[in-house]
Amino acid sequence: MSETPLLKLSGLEQVFDTRKGPVAAVGGVDLEVKAGKVLCLVGESGCGKTTTARAAAGITRPTSGAVEFRGKPLTAMNAAERTEYRRSVQYIHQDPYAALNPTRTVYSTLTAGLKRHGLVKGRTEARAKAAELLRLVDLTPPESYLDAYPHQLSGGQRQRVNVARSLAMDPKLLICDESTSMLDVSIRVSLLNTLGRLRDELDVGFLFITHDLAVAKYFAWDGEIAVMYLGKVVEHGPTPEVIGNPQHPYTKALIGAVCEPDPDLAKANRSAEQLRSAEIPSLHDLPAGCAFHPRCPAFEPGVCDGERPLLQLAERRNVACHVVARDRRRAAAPDDRTLTFDAVPGSRRPEPESAI
């Protein structure tokens, strides 16, 4: 496990200057992605997932902190290393409608990068390569897609073309920004399976952003999940641990919010603790102490609103929560009722290969 991670974010901060004052979209995130592993970033809208991913992809420059690719900080790279990084790290956009140039055919979109970097020679070879890429993302027969324009494709097909384009560069790390959120369920599973094949067969690392815990559970079962809230990681650990036995109240709330088709479980879900408020605090004016405390069901005055909680090891994962930390300190005694939610839906371990 001591190999250099593919991607390492340390102390990543991104502050945007807005008219209302600086906004810390991401406030100090430390994450690692290893080859062939998946790191899932989950959290509600506006919590800084995408900002983190964009900094990791080198699209934006973080205001402080470092992005390291194979142990080398981006800022210290020379031109050749930067080109290598550019090619190895590919980013799949969320919106399949906006990410394809409407004036170019699928063939032209797929091969632009290949041609530019001299990876294919001649039209026949380029077409063969493009067809291979399309087959890889299950767009078959490729011949009927190569000369299509984006507007002639459905959303799912476009998203596959998007994925195929990033695969063209033989990436070592794929950053997927909600890449499956626009797809319908059956296509989502087949695309996830395609990506899973890349992970297993080609050792591609994934930074996978989603707000869909089912997707996270399905795709990152062997990997890790990092739960973000208002620009900070609040819980980070192996997927089965985080989903099966969440510790942070926010993670619990996220898991509790998953729709549950089984009415008995849904009832149990309703009886699970509710957030005290649905409103997300403004990034301009973060609450003192734990940023989650105005909404937290486990909020205890004096404990939570003092200082920022730090990520601390708890139950085989890191959690940033004063209450959890205090309870752990207290609990040599095993009476830990407040923190286990066996009834929380989604906390049942699925069979590894079951459908979502």
Add this chain to the structure above:
Amino acid sequence: MTAVEAPAAKPRRTFRESTLGQIWTGLTRSPAGFAGTVLVLAIVGFSFIGPLVVDQDNPTDTSMIWTAPSGEHWLGTQYEGKDTFTILVNSGAEPIWVGGMAATMAVIVAVVLGSIAGYFRGRIDALLLQLTDVTVTIPQFLLMIAVVAFFEDIPPWGVAIVVGSTMWAFLFRSIRAQVMSLKEREFVEAAKLQHLGTMRIVFREILPNMAGFIFVNFVIAVNQAIYAIVGLYVLGLMPSGTPNWGLMIHLSWQNNFFLLPVAMPYVLAPLLMIVLFTIGLVTMGRGLDQALNPRLRDR
């Protein structure tokens, strides 16, 4: 990954798929676009090929002053007894090529500078914006009149340069604005992530998205430029060497030919040519817009 057998690759594109082919199908598909194209091609052909076909011998004949249209003189004769139709055939070439040249110049300058300014922003953008501010505030026609009056024997290409240099600023602004909006789109970011290179991104990823807009503006610019040059002739500010539409209108106006019923063919012919050419260009522009937009092209 498994090696994949070569797909049934089409090594050569058919005519329909090439850019020219697309423009052609776009122009010919809609009835209006087709009519416009035919009109423009007809007038261009009339003005450029016509002079090679029509007998250029057109002597002054005092016995034939202001005769009505006849089999021999299709549009009758003018005040010197010359054949009006021959004059008309020879009159179109200069306004058209000068207008085309001025418009080409203005559009190229506007597109190149506008894309660069919109994409890179910063100091070069500020500088170019200042330049357009200055250009826009200069009254175009007055500048042209001043320049033409100053250089008495100005050649037609000189007029093209003067006309073109007053027309680029507005188009520059719209191109710049469009590039600024397009460059924020995700497909541009995707191109950047593929390391496609800045020039390629600007001119091959962003620009084609404005192709219809640029072509329509080109057509409008040709129109404006023709108006400008014809206007200069009408005002009598240009050396009256080669025959052209503007000169015909100038003479009709200066000598009150429009009061003479028998002179009507001579008075109306150049006006009709200009009006038809304008209508043709505008309808053709609409067809071009469709031809260059893959979304409109399909059905």
